[in-house]
Amino acid sequence: MINRFNNTNFHNPNNLSQLAQQNVNSNKVKISINGWQNATQNDVINFISRKTRIAVVDSYIDGQLVYGFVNNITQANNLLNYNGIRFAGNALKFNIINDQNGTGVGTTNNTIKLLTEFLYKRFNPQLKMLDLSALHQDPVLVSNGLFSSLSTQSKMFPALMKLAESESGKNPAFIIESINLSDNNLKDVNGLNSMALTFPTLKNLCLANNQISKFRSLENWKNKFKYLRELILTNNPITNDLSYKNEMLRLFPRLILLDNVYVRDETKLNSILNLPFYKKQFFWENDQLGQYATDFISNFLNLWDSNTRTQLLQLYTPQSQFSTSVDSSIPTSTTPNSDQDPSFGLYLPLSRNISKVSSSKSRLERLNVGLEQIEKAFRSLPKTKHFLLESPHNYSVESWGFAPGFIITLHGFYEEVGKPDLDRDLASNSNKSNNRNRRYNNNNNNNRLGKKAFDRVWLVIPQGNSVIVASDMLCVRAYVEGSWVKSPPSQTKVQPQQQPLQAQQPLQVQQPLQVQQPLQVQQPLQAQQPLQVQQPLQVQQPLQVQQPLQVQQSGAILTPPTSAGTNMSNASANNIINTSTTTTLQIPPEIKSKLNMQQLILVNKIHLETKLNVQYTLMLCEQSGWNYDVAIRGFQSSINNIPREAYGM
């Protein structure tokens, strides 16, 4: 049995047909047919043979069903594809009957089990290699008739690829970087097209000792195996072609080794095709600026999302500027989670995108200067929710000192949760916009609420004991996953304590908290200079009358950073203003140093919501497992039992 497909026998046609007949007999698969009842048994068998080109033999009726046999499992599976085919006014239903009498493999389940076992037998976890060489000589496959003819062989590879794909989904150790397909009598790779889908990042591929002779068959792999490093095609006719090497270089852009010869300089290739730095989630010039930016953003967005967005106006002055621009370009469709049909109707009347808005008048009108105009603009933007706390990995921040202040850039996304308070379309210039709406008549579709990506830039300037926002620019664009997001987040809820994915990130954030103390002690107040000498803005102190609630809520925002350094090395010496005592929530440094950024944001947010003091806020956070919703629910349910000393300092 084992040797019957060795090479000498394989090429002998007499032996072949004889052996094939044996296989056919031993591999018949029992099937059942339902829904045939409007005609005779003969009619339905003939119909199936006509329609599907599959012969059902030895059929008999038992109760509601017709039973019969087909030649092998492949035919049976093909037959299943015809489920629902119309016959005599009914839909036919085919089933494979689990064969109990042990005549062979016979059932789909058994075949899958057998092939899966085979995959694992041929898989080497150390080398991450799947060895699919010389399949027709494999005793298991041959004895089970799975390699009886060329047609089953061509179906074998897609089946194996499908299984390998589902297996790599189930088993994290099932990683394949190399595939060996040598000695398979392959004339082309058409049967292997699915391999490119299953293993798009395959690094090594061996196709030695096959009959591949034409480039055309490999052409299907162009732009598919972008990470293929090594290819072996020795003992294939194709290697004799003069343009062989150039063609392979063209098909596989990262091919380094072809038939054990170096064809590309790997170092040079990597320097060409790899960006020197991929975008990191955070950049800040120094640690204090980093912590400040984090505080600023979380407090700002907290108010921006709330019903009292206009409270933020405390940060703006009569000379502050705010504007919105719409980037309506559609992200490349192969970018993860990209919105291919964004709607910007709510923003377009405000958009100051210079590259799209050509009228000078509109450009000037859409720049909002001073509290009144900025307030109007704020209220003309949709109500939003940012997810800084729930999915911090979706946000990226750069923060750098600039002259008398600093610049904070935030990239991320938000959800639109409500229409704007002010309808800009109706409020201003109703005549023109009405015309436009009448003309296009798709107002509803344009004003859909959804997720948006954005880039927002603040120019923040310390002013006395607080800060002002001199400039605030928001660019709204179609939702898309950020380039800094390393792997798709598997859990929707972020749990700060156990987050392997974000392990590096708290490190960056924790650092500033620990060094903050020594910095203040060691560095005397040297540099008030930039702040005092420069009084460039004739700023009126923002709204002095503040209710306690507002003071507390905006306290953290209003606090200037301890350093707005102008360069990395001596940033801390520049202007240490000891303002850390004025932050909203005074967390003792020894506790603070143990918290990561998400936890800090959570503590701040819980504190703002509950007004609990540090000790109780921390207690609440810890007891709720650092989950915001749980914490708030816990707070609300026990609100009557909380002692008075839990509030205030």
Added chain:
Amino acid sequence: MLHTSFNNPGSNNPGPNNNNDQSGFIELFVKKILLHLDETDQSKLNDFYLLFDHTSPNTKIIFNSQPFDNNHVIEFIKMWNTSIVTTQHVLTSLDYHIIPGLGFIICNVNGKVRFDESGNDRLGNNSVITTAQQPINNSLTSTTTVKKRPLWGPYFGVSLQIMLQERILNNDLNNVISGFNYSIVYQPKDSLLVEH
């Protein structure tokens, strides 16, 4: 550390409320910067360098969260020219504020960029090892004379913040870029240049 230009706001300071619309000029300048980023002609590098305020230690350059500060303008341009393949930028959004009294213009720019995925670097060199037996007759292996056409990959998203000195409005383009923060904000998975 102060910029000299702070104390010298210029006689015809436009200011944000000025009816003079400077937008067109700023848009042109931003497009000029993008063209410089796409430039493959080595003789134009110095022109790009001269746009930056390379004499000031406070000029800030950040590329994908990687700082090139302390006046390392030249490092940035070198990195861009040697480590990044030929690019093609498209401006998709531009907004700007003239900050009164500070003498600066802050620009918020969005755009798309695609990269040459042919395997050639900005100078037209590739990594293919040529042997004596195989004559160089294919465009893939030839390194000289023939101008190579780039094979553009899919578009990436770009967010760029630029700080310009206000004197640019007086048509003074020398050393006017004081801050430059370039980030790739989205990347298509089918690009050759994406990390796996």
